[in-house]
Structures are given as C-alpha cells and as structure tokens.
Amino acid sequence: MQRLVADGFSIATSGNPCKPCGVWESIQSSAVWDGVGVGAAWVVTSCLLLAGVIGCVIPILPGHLILLMAAVAHRLMLGAEGSGLEWWSFVILGVLMALSQTLEIISGAAGTRWFGGTCWGAVGALVGGIAGMFFMPFGLLVGPLAGAFVCEISFARKETLEAVHSGVGSMVGTLAGMGIKIVIGLVMIVWFFLDVWFVG
Numbered sequence: 001m002q003r004l005v006a007d008g009f010s011i012a013t014s015g016n017p018c019k020p021c022g023v024w025e026s027i028q029s030s031a032v033w034d035g036v037g038v039g040a041a042w043v044v045t046s047c048l049l050l051a052g053v054i055g056c057v058i059p060i061l062p063g064h065l066i067l068l069m070a071a072v073a074h075r076l077m078l079g080a081e082g083s084g085l086e087w088w089s090f091v092i093l094g095v096l097m098a099l100s101q102t103l104e105i106i107s108g109a110a111g112t113r114w115f116g117g118t119c120w121g122a123v124g125a126l127v128g129g130i131a132g133m134f135f136m137p138f139g140l141l142v143g144p145l146a147g148a149f150v151c152e153i154s155f156a157r158k159e160t161l162e163a164v165h166s167g168v169g170s171m172v173g174t175l176a177g178m179g180i181k182i183v184i185g186l187v188m189i190v191w192f193f194l195d196v197w198f199v200g
Contacts, residue, residue: 038078038082040077041074041077041078044073044074044077045070045073045074045077048066048067048069048070048073049067049070049189049192051063051066052064052065052066052067052069052070052185052188052189053067053185053189055185056181056182056184056185056186057182057185058137059136059137059140059178060136060137063181063185064096064097064100064101064181064184064185064188065097067093067097067185067188067189067192068090068093068094068097068188070192071085071089071090071093071192072090074192074196075090083196084195084196084197084199085192085195085196086195086199089191089192089195089199092191093188093191093192096184096187096188096191097188099184100180100181100184100185103177103180103181103184104129104140104177104178104181105126105129105130106126106129106177107129107173107174107176107177107178107180108125108126108128108129108143108144108145108147108148108170108171108173108174108177109122109123109125109126109129109144109170109173110122110173110177111125111144111169111170111171111172111173111174111176112124112125112144112148112166112167112169112170112173113169114169114172114173115165115166115168115169115170115172116165116166116169117148117152117165117166117169117170118152118156118158118166120151120152120155120156121148121151121152121156121158121163121166121167121169121170122148123147123151124144124147124148124149124150124151124152124170125144125145125147125148125151125166125167125170125173126144126147127147127151128142128143128144128145128146128147128148128150128170129143129144129147129170129174130143131143131147132144140174140178141171141174141175144167144170144171144173144174145167145168145170145171146167147170148163148166148167148169148170149163149164149166149167152166152167
C-alpha cells in the first residue's frame with residue numbers, strides 16, 4: 001500500500017492503481033442501500049411482485065420479468081444476508097422466465113397441429129404469435145389465429161372451414177399457454193418466498 005500526499009490531502013493507493021472497480025460491488029454498496037430500511041425494501045418488493053402477478057394474468061406487462069426484477073431488487077436492497085436469496089435462485093427464476101416465454105410463443109403452433117392443422121398453419125400461428133406480442137393483449141389471441149388461417153389458405157390450399165378449424169386450434173393452444181404462464185408465475189413467487197424464509 002502506498003500513500004501519496006498532495007495539497008494537504010492524503011491519498012491511499014494500492015499496488016495496482018489500475019485495478020477496475022467491481023460494478024456489482026458498487027451497485028450493492030452500503031452507501032447506496034443503507035437508508036432503504038427493511039420495511040421500505042419489502043414495500044418495493046411487494047409492489048413488484050403484485051405487478052408481476054398482474055402481468056402473468058393479464059398480458060399487459062412482462063409479468064415474469066417483473067417477478068425476476070423483484071427478486072433482484074430485494075437482494076440489492078437487503079444484501080445477501082438480509083434478503084436470504086442465494087445466487088442460484090436468480091438462475092432458477094431466469095430459467096422459469098425463459099421457459100414461460102418459449103411456451104407462450106410456441107403454444108399457438110402446438111394448438112394448430114393438435115387440431116389437425118398443417119405445418120404451414122403451425123408456422124403461421126408461430127409468426128402470428130410473435131407479431132401479436134406487439135399488440136397486446138388482444139394480439140396474443142388474434143395473431144396466431146390470423147397467421148394460421150392465412151397460411152392454411154395461401155400455402156396449404158385448405159378450404160375455408162379447415163383453415164378456420166386450424167385457427168381455432170391456435171387460439172386454444174394460446175389460451176393453454178397463458179394458463180401455463182400463470183402456473184409458472186406462481187411457481188416463481190413460491191420459490192422466491194421459500195428461498196427468502198426457508199432455503200436461504
């Protein structure tokens with residue numbers, strides 16, 4: 001450790017003055033979060049968890065992402081000891097979030113195939129589901145249905161009734177996917193509290 005004196009100020013320097021500061025350590029520094037308090041931290045966490053639940057049930061918010069953010073915020077505000085959250089909990093929550101998003105995208109295509117649609121109908125439902133995410137909440141249902149219908153008519157040369165049947169299958173699959181999303185969201189919340197109160 002070296003000490004430099006300049007203009008009356010004493011400055012301590014380590015042997016490696018160019019060592020990069022740790023971003024994660026800076027974010028978690030007590031100077032940032034000491035004034036938050038346990039009560040305020042739980043208020044913030046609870047609000048994020050509530051918003052995440054709403055986003056899982058009503059697809060107007062990225063529910064699972066907000067649930068993950070709630071866990072991250074809780075860890076940042078209370079630290080490793082106070083929060084009780086282990087690092088691998090974030091991995092588990094991230095995997096659950098990715099699984100939910102994947103199922104949401106492919107559920108319409110799976111429903112189309114389940115109802116006897118062609119591969120073209122499944123592709124249309126998949127593309128329509130991705131496009132529908134930009135027009136939530138109704139786009140999540142209308143997108144797969146319209147995509148499956150158009151592709152069945154245009155590429156698979158299906159009759160109108162068969163194309164409609166395929167589109168309905170995409171809608172049923174999308175609804176099933178939404179149900180699975182809600183279940184995964186509940187699993188994320190349960191895991192959060194298990195880790196905070198029991199595991200961690």
